Amino acid sequence: MKTPLLEIQDLTTSFSQSRKQVKVIDNISISLHAGETLGVVGESGCGKSVTSLSVMRLLGKNAQIRGKIRFDDVDLLALSEREMQQVRGNKLAMIFQEPMTSLNPLHTVGKQIAEPLIKHLKLSRREARQRAIQLLREVGIPRPDEIYSEFPHQLSGGMRQRVMIAIAMACNPKLIIADEPTTALDVTIQAQILDLMKRLKQQHGTAIMLITHDLGVVAEMCERVIVMYAGQIVEEADVRTLFRSPRHPYTIGLINSMPEVTTDRERLESIPGSVPSLQDMPKGCRFAPRCSQAMEICRKQAPDLLTLSETHKCRCWLYAEEGGA
Amino acid sequence: MMQPQTEKTPLLEVKALKKYYPVKRGLWGRAGVVRAVDGVDLTVYPGETVSIVGESGCGKSTTGRCILRLIEPTEGQIWFEGTDISRLSQDRLRQMRRHMQFVFQDPFASLNPRKTIRQILSDPLIVHGIGSARERKQRVEEMMEVVGLSKSHLDRYPHEFSGGQRQRIGIARALILRPKLIIADEPVSALDVSIQAQILNLMQDLQREFQLTYLFISHDLSVVRHISDRVAVMYLGKVVEIADKKSLYEKPAHPYTRALLSAVPIPDPDAVRERIILEGDLPSPANPPTGCTFHPRCPSCMEVCKTTPPPVKEVGEGHLIACHLDVTG
Numbered sequence: 001m002k003t004p005l006l007e008i009q010d011l012t013t014s015f016s017q018s019r020k021q022v023k024v025i026d027n028i029s030i031s032l033h034a035g036e037t038l039g040v041v042g043e044s045g046c047g048k049s050v051t052s053l054s055v056m057r058l059l060g061k062n063a064q065i066r067g068k069i070r071f072d073d074v075d076l077l078a079l080s081e082r083e084m085q086q087v088r089g090n091k092l093a094m095i096f097q098e099p100m101t102s103l104n105p106l107h108t109v110g111k112q113i114a115e116p117l118i119k120h121l122k123l124s125r126r127e128a129r130q131r132a133i134q135l136l137r138e139v140g141i142p143r144p145d146e147i148y149s150e151f152p153h154q155l156s157g158g159m160r161q162r163v164m165i166a167i168a169m170a171c172n173p174k175l176i177i178a179d180e181p182t183t184a185l186d187v188t189i190q191a192q193i194l195d196l197m198k199r200l201k202q203q204h205g206t207a208i209m210l211i212t213h214d215l216g217v218v219a220e221m222c223e224r225v226i227v228m229y230a231g232q233i234v235e236e237a238d239v240r241t242l243f244r245s246p247r248h249p250y251t252i253g254l255i256n257s258m259p260e261v262t263t264d265r266e267r268l269e270s271i272p273g274s275v276p277s278l279q280d281m282p283k284g285c286r287f288a289p290r291c292s293q294a295m296e297i298c299r300k301q302a303p304d305l306l307t308l309s310e311t312h313k314c315r316c317w318l319y320a321e322e323g324g325a
Numbered sequence: 326m327m328q329p330q331t332e333k334t335p336l337l338e339v340k341a342l343k344k345y346y347p348v349k350r351g352l353w354g355r356a357g358v359v360r361a362v363d364g365v366d367l368t369v370y371p372g373e374t375v376s377i378v379g380e381s382g383c384g385k386s387t388t389g390r391c392i393l394r395l396i397e398p399t400e401g402q403i404w405f406e407g408t409d410i411s412r413l414s415q416d417r418l419r420q421m422r423r424h425m426q427f428v429f430q431d432p433f434a435s436l437n438p439r440k441t442i443r444q445i446l447s448d449p450l451i452v453h454g455i456g457s458a459r460e461r462k463q464r465v466e467e468m469m470e471v472v473g474l475s476k477s478h479l480d481r482y483p484h485e486f487s488g489g490q491r492q493r494i495g496i497a498r499a500l501i502l503r504p505k506l507i508i509a510d511e512p513v514s515a516l517d518v519s520i521q522a523q524i525l526n527l528m529q530d531l532q533r534e535f536q537l538t539y540l541f542i543s544h545d546l547s548v549v550r551h552i553s554d555r556v557a558v559m560y561l562g563k564v565v566e567i568a569d570k571k572s573l574y575e576k577p578a579h580p581y582t583r584a585l586l587s588a589v590p591i592p593d594p595d596a597v598r599e600r601i602i603l604e605g606d607l608p609s610p611a612n613p614p615t616g617c618t619f620h621p622r623c624p625s626c627m628e629v630c631k632t633t634p635p636p637v638k639e640v641g642e643g644h645l646i647a648c649h650l651d652v653t654g
Contacts, residue, residue, distance in 0.1 A: 216590030257522035
């Protein structure tokens with residue numbers, strides 16, 4: 001088997017908060033192959049964004065990252081900040097949720113796209129300008145020559161997200177981490193952006209780690225899915241298995257609580273209660289207090305991430321016999 | 326869910342509602358107007374849920390706020406139980422508001438952080454002079470339980486609650502006056518799906534228990550399908566299509582509605598997607614396109630659409646569209 005493009009092993013990220021360490025993600029292992037699209041889903045506070053920021057090493061000084069992150073045969077956690085800068089925006093790029101706050105309002109759009117080209121690919125200013133305009137055209141921006149000299153505030157939300165994608169694509173990265181790339185956009189604009197991401201992926205073979213709370217987006221874009229809850233991976237499967245036969249009660253609850261645009265449902269199944277706070281994690285399974293199928297053991301002992309089949313993993317005591325071997 | 330009967334009198338009737346905002350362009354520039362809401366007609370019958378759906382900037386929230394006169398409409402009539410509230414004095418209006426309440430989108434910004442939940446829920450009763458202190462206390466405690474919170478939490482402050490719990494408080498505050506109509510502006514869009522489902526279920530239960538009528542404003546087509554009896558689709562300040570839920574979702578007639586529905590990602594990896602991708606962005610309401618305002622993005626645009634505003638046609642029973650196309654619902 002080929003070595004994965006990105007391999008995260010036992011990643012634990014904690015933050016110091018008034019002399020205490022708060023674990024935000026706990027022992028996460030993810031592998032992603034070249035050209036693959038992996039979805040990471042979960043609700044607010046599940047640690048999906050911290051996972052991506054840990055990989056990019058964009059967390060502040062009070063974050064402690066333990067574990068291993070190998071990307072393209074390099075141990076990212078062993079790099080100095082200067083070496084990391086050679087990776088970021090080059091082979092490994094990121095698209096953020098909020099295109100208004102993640103673009104620099106004081107620089108023109110063009111300058112922001114040209115920057116990585118000059119820095120990483122050592123293009124001259126003129127070459128960078130040409131390439132930037134070409135990138136703007138590629139992401140579907142009308143009048144790319146004019147837009148090149150405009151500022152982010154002159155563009156609409158959808159246009160700004162296209163610019164973000166152009167910046168991420170600039171150095172032809174091997175992996176793009178997209179953190180809720182369409183959440184701030186209207187549906188018709190979201191459709192345009194998802195379409196664009198699919199097209200670029202096909203053309204360039206870029207791998208995508210897509211972080212989202214929207215199962216619809218996952219079904220449409222991803223090949224494999226990881227479901228996170230309270231800082232842990234609770235289920236991992238290929239996309240068809242996840243939607244056809246989800247196993248973890250949280251995943252099942254999540255799917256059943258979604259209203260659908262194509263069918264009518266008399267009543268939504270909701271998951272009672274809310275996500276536990278990081279300071280006060282339940283002792284056993286973290287989902288047990290909200291789980292309708294919780295057993296004695298669930299409240300006492302934390303379940304492991306069990307392998308149910310070659311492509312399916314689940315962290316739940318219900319399947320202890322099946323996957324325990 | 327109740328179907329509007331043919332002979333029923335409407336609870337709310339909005340006629341030709343307009344809200345224009347003046348804008349100045351440049352330093353000495355001529356004054357222009359932003360047509361945030363541009364001639365909306367809407368009828369809501371008792372006991373039903375009518376939704377207004379559309380993308381950002383389409384005027385759905387402004388419409389909702391104008392109906393309660395939280396924003397003063399520029400023109401139009403708003404009939405609520407036979408009274409045109411667009412002409413009422415502030416005093417009379419305040420009395421009317423007892424029957425029509427608002428639930429806001431952001432559960433973090435719409436509760437006063439310096440008041441306890443007890444104060445937040447008692448205030449509407451005090452303003453409207455309802456009950457003695459003891460009766461008010463009892464009503465507040467009852468209401469907490471109705472929305473699924475414990476009365477032992479009454480002396481806490483809003484920041485001590487999660488987003489979903491805060492939205493329950495927002496609903497309790499709207500409900501405490503026993504209104505007939507609740508206008509809810511994106512009440513679940515700030516919430517996670519599992520919490521969203523809790524709030525939607527709560528709203529449906531309350532509707533049954535208190536015979537409420539909802540005007541539900543949302544950008545989320547899936548949520549709207551779930552909660553509504555009838556749906557109005559807005560684009561650039563105008564209603565482009567209105568129908569009962571079934572016709573709208575199964576036989577959408579307006580090209581915008583069709584594109585909008587096709588754009589929603591379906592949580593099924595095997596779903597067949599025939600997506601209509603709309604070109605471009607929403608035009609600015611300060612400078613709307615001529616003719617039909619949707620024509621620059623419309624995949625079925627004809628010559629006439631560029632010059633003449635579209636007529637309103639009935640394509641099925643109670644199914645209206647504003648479009649030049651010859652469509653049958």
